[in-house]
Amino acid sequence: MSFSTSVLRPLILQIAEHPWSRRIVTATRPGRAVASRFVAGESLEEAMRVAAMIDRRRITSMLDFLGENVRTEEQAEKARAAYLEALATIDRAEDLDCAISLKPTQLGLDMSFEACLSHVEPILDAAKARGTAVMIDMESVGYVDPTLRVFHEAHARYPKVGIALQSYLRRTERDVQHLPPGCRVRLVKGAYLEPPEVVFTTKGEVDASFARLFTTLFARGHSIDVATHDPRLLEGVRRRVDAAGEGWSRVEFQMLYGVRRDLQSRFAGQGYPVRVYIPYGTEWYPYLTRRLAERPANVWFFLSNLLRTR
Ligand SMILES: Cc1cc2nc3c(=O)[nH]c(=O)nc-3n(C[C@H](O)[C@H](O)[C@H](O)COP(=O)(O)OP(=O)(O)OC[C@H]3O[C@@H](n4cnc5c(N)ncnc54)[C@H](O)[C@@H]3O)c2cc1C
Structure with a gap:
């Protein structure tokens, strides 16, 4: 370790x-x-400026309005309004391929499942009307079950919704068996401090789990966002998808704003699909x-x- x-x-x-x-x-x-x-900045304008800038390097984007674990209805409403504003702005920026990513605890999951859903649904409806993709982030392990529940409801309403799954969690291998067929999955290693009982604790195990999960998801026909900056994992995926000979219509590389820009540019320059996750807002x-x-x-x-x- x-x-x-x-x-x-x-x-x-x-x-x-x-x-x-x-x-x-x-x-x-x-x-x-x-x-x-x-x-990217504290305002939506700053985030959109970054999205437009990376678009010129043939890199698509995904906006994340920062915030998590809200405790009041008012805060959840503020987050919902921010996402609705982001969707309207993305819609006006013609030709910009820009998705959004939601955190359930920013939209009221700590208050109740129902409260969260009541904020997620209007965002989904607005995204669906414009054809904008929506991803649901995965937070710490205590939220996995309710987040998957939110995701199943959201996916039934709008099939262009995807879910993040974490390779450090031992349970993820089981969770993938219960996903809606072919749904979009963002595969990440996982970013939270978790008790050792529920996670793989060495980098080797987390990476091996990532590679296994990719294989399973790919074989099961899912769209996969390979969200890592790990050159070894990225190269492994690149080789497998190229070798499969079905093109890159259901796999894309995703990286975080400010991390490994060299890799972002290199893959995009080689013609592989790359999307960058752009966080903005005051709650950073x-x-x-x-x-x-x-x-x-x-x-x-x-x-x-x-x-x-x-
Ligand atoms: C698009 C996207 C969405 C994500 N969504 C979620 C989510 O919903 N839930 C969740 O738990 N996690 C999420 N993550 C974070 C993820 O779980 C990891 O914590 C993060 O990506 C770092 O791990 P890594 O896969 O890059 O591999 P690592 O092994 O940690 O890093 C590989 C290499 O990347 C570089 N690198 C990685 N992180 C940094 C950094 N912070 N600063 C500078 N260099 C760095 C280094 O060169 C490092 O050697 C997301 C990540 C991405 C890219």
Whole structure:
């Protein structure tokens, strides 16, 4: 097990939950500078500017209005309104292939399944009217069952809805057996701090699970968003899809804004479908902490900047 996966990543995620950490990161210039690498901006306009810019490099996009674990109806309504505004704006930007990605806890899942669905449905209806693809993010393990329930309801209403599944979870191998036939799946490794009983704990196991899940999903006829920056996994997928000889109509590479731009450009330049996940909004702190934990070098970069400005 690598030191980074087993010690640093959980440690960073734990420290990040402390209110002091939040204050230091969100209220200082170095904190905001690191955030700007991973977050397109605080407004929809800034996110759309990034989408238009990467479109020129033949890379498509997916907007994520940042926020999670809302506690009030008012907050969930605000998120719903933001997504409706994003859909209307995407619609006006002709020729831009731009999807949206939703987090169930941002739309009220902590309040109730019904509350969440009441916010997801109008977003789906607006997306369906415009033919915009919608993805549902997967959050920490306690939310997997209700998120899959939301997804099944959403998919029945609008078949262009897809779901993210995490290869670090041992249960995912079973979950794929119960998906609607052929539905769109975003395959990720998983970004949350989870108890060792439910996840594979070594990078080798998580990667092997990712490769196995890809094989299963591909054989079962799903559309698959291969959402990773791991060159070895990407290369493995590239070879298998090329070898299958059925083209790239149901597999695309997805990466995060600000991560491995070299790979994004290289695959897009070679003609492979690449989509970038573009987060925007003011609630960027939890998203940023997951990005910092994935690569501890990001934290050293932040800390050295912080010390230099003191
Ligand atoms: C489009 C997209 C959507 C996602 N949606 C979800 C979701 O719904 N639920 C969920 O749990 N997770 C989601 N994730 C995050 C995912 O689970 C991983 O945490 C994240 O992608 C990092 O893992 P990796 O697959 O790139 O592999 P890793 O093995 O972690 O990284 C491989 C290489 O990528 C580079 N890299 C990775 N992360 C960073 C970083 N933060 N900064 C700089 N370089 C980095 C490094 O070069 C590293 O060596 C999503 C990821 C993507 C790309």
